[in-house]
Amino acid sequence: MIPAADMAGPTLLLAGGDPLHHNYDYPIISLPNGYAILTNHIVMMLTVFVLMLWLLPRAARAISTGKTGTSHDYVTKGVFAHLIEVLCVFFRDDVAKPALGKNTDKFMPFLWTVFFFILFNNLLGMVPLLDATSLLFDGMINGTHEAAAHVESPAAGEGHGEVDAHAAGRDDASHGSGDHEAASLAGGVSEESHESHAMRLGPLVLFQDLTKEGTASHFHGIGGTATGNIAVTFSLALIAIIIIISSGIKSLGFGGFIDHLTLGTKFPLSVVIAFLECVGLVAKPFALMVRLFANMTAGHVMLASVLGFCSMAWNGVGPAGGIIISVPAIIFATIIGILEVLVAFIQAFVFTFLTAMFISLFQHQEHGHEAGHEHDHLHNHEYALGDAQMVAAH
Amino acid sequence: MTKLMSVLGSVVLMGIVPTALGAPEEGGTEAHAELLARPETAVPAMIAAIVMFCLLFFLLKKLAWGAILKGLNDRETKIRTEIESAENARAQATRALDDYQKELAKARTESSAMIQQARADAQRVADELRSKNEAELASMKNKAKEEIEAAKRAALTELYAQTAMLATQVAGRILHREIKPADHARLVEESLSQIGSLGRNGD
Known part of the structure; x- marks a missing residue:
């Protein structure tokens, strides 16, 4: 089924055959x-x-x-x-x-x-x-x-x-x-x-x-x-959004929470605003889910692809070619591996950090509601930008 | 109520809009990528993740996070009180140093004043002693002078008395005979030698 099946050792076989192998549950x-x-x-x-x-x-x-x-x-x-x-x-x-x-x-x-x-x-x-x-x-x-x-x-x-x-x-x-x-x-x-x-x-x-x-x-x-399994990151994001919304309702009250979603605007405008806010409410955990899943998957796919070069070269151009390609591939994979350890920390941090930010959006602030909301959104925007840059860097 | 309706309406809209825009159907064409989220494994993983996370949360809240939060808060309180007490101690030390320096300056001033005073007193005492000695010396000198003068006067008085007595005796002898020039000369010479001998004896 897989050309690399002739290779000894299932690691190289699987890495060479399917870079997503490590990510399947x-x-x-x-x-x-x-x-x-x-x-x-x-x-x-x-x-x-x-x-x-x-x-x-x-x-x-x-x-x-x-x-x-x-x-x-x-x-x-x-x-x-x-x-x-x-x-x-x-x-x-x-x-x-x-x-x-x-x-x-x-x-x-x-x-x-x-x-x-x-x-x-x-x-x-x-x-x-x-x-x-x-x-x-x-x-x-x-x-x-x-x-x-x-x-x-x-x-x-x-x-x-x-x-x-x-x-x-x-x-x-x-x-x-x-x-x-x-x-x-x-x-x-x-x-x-x-x-x-x-x-x-x-x-x-x-x-x-x-x-x-x-x-x-x-x-x-x-x-x-x-955490490279989207079902798991979905569960974590689901728990996060439940905590975000429930803590928001607990802090602001149900009326306050709804008021927060409409930004206190009057009827015709409030529908549009509430729609946007609801999109935001869904987008937040969706972003959490996809970010963690994608980062964890991407790292492993990259490692598997780079290591896959070894078996590809071995099968394609023989042992000499295999060794010539394997040396830089393994060095590169090691560097990626070290980067992945960093990513492991960063992604755990980002998920938690953004969850804390999202919780804070729906907490009763000491300053005025309007100002607070705008301020929070500004913060959120900044963090989202920072995070986007961080994700883009990966 | 209107706001609640707005929120509910927006939720409905969220379902409609992507459909209206023609959201792509789920599922990829890649047979293997499908394995990333097969319901046969995704559903159990989802349930397991939720159950394990919730269990972890409650167990760790009881076994770890409470103790860690307490530890962190205790440390924070301890550090804050330690810093406060250190600041208080520092303020006290600064105050004590200021007081000490003031006391030292005062003591220095006082001691120099005392030295000055002592020096002045010593000078005064010395001056007094000197003047007293000088006065005593002067009085002793005067007294000695007076005593010498008195002795001199007494001696002269006695000399005069002796001289008068001798003159009287000489005059008596002269009255007993006729005095010749030779006798006269002899008498004067005798008187003079007597006076001289008296003067030597009187010394």
Whole structure:
């Protein structure tokens, strides 16, 4: 299927074949109807979940003040706690406080969670777990399961004995997913033979191959960047907009919030203004969602493309050409990788920073409403400009 | 109410406008790019992200953020009070230094005044002593002079008395005989030697 399949090692194979490979959310455990209950990105988020619950309370204990009554109580203990403290203090004092004022501490737990959740996911995505697990287990899982398919197929007696797993998968495509589901639930004998190449755990399917219709397994490795998944960034943006709107209604009151959307204008004009403001309300989380997704995806696509040159050159012009192209490609990929670490921090910062800004737009300001609104919009505009430049730079 | 209607109307408009403008249909033509958001994986990932984020938020709020916020606030308060107390201490120290310098200047002035006073007193005492000594010396000198004068006068008085007595004795002897020129000369010579011997004895 992929020309680079002759290459040894799935990393180069996949990088050379499909630069988006690292960004796909491969299912690990799927229901019979095709919906996954555990995917690569869910595993990554679970890892982040465990890491955050393990590391942050430890850091919090080191940051919190002691009870000995001496000045030593106020000293943060440990390098990691210092790092966390610096980030927390920076977000609280330099990012949130100028926008949220006296409400800062109320929103800090949410903003910190957003920041660290995104940051941990971004950084964990930089660890080549997908490639490592693929290298380690690819032969073991895919090899044994395809061999098993070859052995089992003749026994099924349906004339598919000579057909390999991929071909069987394509055969399944002709049945259509709806038929397949019905047959699968009914446990038909003929369907069993077609699905013999799929790895199963009771009724659940392991490593469902999404490139094929019907049930087929292929192990691609476990890893990836959860924040490079638009579904995940959508969820984060959804949570952000819910918090933005609910905190706005809580602060201004429902009437005040509606008033804020119409900028206090009279009927004919208020429709247009409210329309624009509603567009803005949707655009804000949409921008958050797309920005994070695009930045995380772009970095990995770029890395995969650059590394893909190695296998392309190897296959195209032979080993000598492969080595000549590989050296600058690997150096360049390393530089991009370092840049990606920076991007991981920047994007976590930008998402949190803009969320704080958007929350502040709908908070009761101490100064006059009109002036405040204009001021906020000006700020927002400036930040949006700055952010656009930052994104453009990537 | 009108405003609420405006907002609702705008939400409806938001649905209509993109359709009217001919928004492109969803889904790409690339078979693999489709994998980026397949509902089979996107829906579970979405649910997992929301559930995990919310769980993280509540758990960390309890386990980490509260303690961190408290720690940061405590530190902030501590630093603020420390700075305030340091500023107070500095102000106190400045005041104390000013007071000390004033006291020092005052002490210097006082000590120099005292030295001046002491010097003046010593001078005065010395002057007094000197003048007293001089007066005493002068009085002693005068007294000695007076005593010498008195002694001189007493001696002269005695001399005169002796002389008169001798003259009387000489005159008596002369009355007993006739005095010849030779006797006269002898008598005077005797008287004179007597007076002279008296004068030597009187010394």
